[in-house]
Amino acid sequence: MRFRLRYGVDMPTTGRRERKKAQTRRALSEAALRLFCEHGYDGVTVAQIADEADVSIATLFAHVPDGKEALIFDDGAERPVWLAAAVRDRPPGQSVLQSLRRCMAARGPFTNDLPPELRRKRDLIVSTPALREYSRKLWIAGEGTLAEAIATESGRAPSDMTVRALARYVLEIPGLAGTEPDPLAALNAVFDLLESGWPESPEEVTDRPG
């Protein structure tokens, strides 16, 4: 029991094996982030990362089957869950799109309310094409999950193309608005478009509902 705190506070609670595994995985992430920040993504080889984390290359790929880009993303599967949960647990009276807008605004590139370490990571991702791409891939991977939540909450079929399109378009927003000078304003503009549709003339724009 006294070992628990040695390796981290919120491990899955099983044996030493799992702790060591997580330890290795974290060592890899941290080594990768450190080296990427110092020499740029393309200036670092997976061999160097493995060395820095003191594991073999084979071990590196065992921990990160998706390859080099995935090294600094430890949370791949979680993101779609946040959004789906935001839709399901939204307060009564709030529309599906409103809940998505708020949830998204609190994440990723849209807030500066982050510890400096995460901010450095975000900046690295935003400024590295390969990492931007991979980040998008992670978001899009949640399309099915999000579409299901949207369908349930709006009384449509999950295979309804409108549902799938909305899910996809929402998940594209980080990649689309994340590089703008004012990401939050950009995010709101895109959600306005999704809520109200494209007004043929700029004059027709109406105030944002809600």
Place this chain on the structure above:
Amino acid sequence: MRFRLRYGVDMPTTGRRERKKAQTRRALSEAALRLFCEHGYDGVTVAQIADEADVSIATLFAHVPDGKEALIFDDGAERPVWLAAAVRDRPPGQSVLQSLRRCMAARGPFTNDLPPELRRKRDLIVSTPALREYSRKLWIAGEGTLAEAIATESGRAPSDMTVRALARYVLEIPGLAGTEPDPLAALNAVFDLLESGWPESPEEVTDRPG
């Protein structure tokens, strides 16, 4: 002059050098398509393709700097031009979105009005993740061009996030709707969404304008 027809009908009209270059490029595309169709994308190496086209690997990459996926796309830069032109040259009274909807419906995965060779190519692309990805990349590369046309035609700034988002969302449609059982119906559903916005309840859907 009598050599013109030997190598093709619509070469850029300069010397033999250009003709041979185009000839080589076409040999590569055709070899790649043939081998991909026969053994699957992952079942073919660039070395095999180079062999089949009777050029060295270095030459292959000189012709196709974007790599293996680009081999069967000889028209990368043209696609955004079609769409931008469709927006600019639309008949009076037709909305920007209407023109895009019609132009898109005539292309890529949305029509079967294609020669069998192109149909085989399209099926290969749709059924191969790496090629789908690359095709999307080509579409998205035209975002700036399309955004500019949309901005001009609708009296907005090209940097307006709404414009950029619309351009992006339109260009995502092939990848989004192209794999549906009825791609054309899917395309129309997505355009309806972009025109009218997301109706919180399915009941609110209005007839498609125009």
Place this chain on the structure above:
DNA sequence: TCTGAAACTGTAATCATTATAGATTCAGAT
């Protein structure tokens, strides 16, 4: 005919990724 650029070649790198086969370590059962 001469000359420089363009296109091509073979060869050898670099790098990510996967396969293999053996060693070590741990969890759970005896």
Place this chain on the structure above:
DNA sequence: ATCTGAATCTATAATGATTACAGTTTCAGA
């Protein structure tokens, strides 16, 4: 306390895409 199988890790050697290089051939234009 010991045994056993699975998980983890290792070194090593492929494979395959991509790039660098240095030299050759071929063409266009002076």
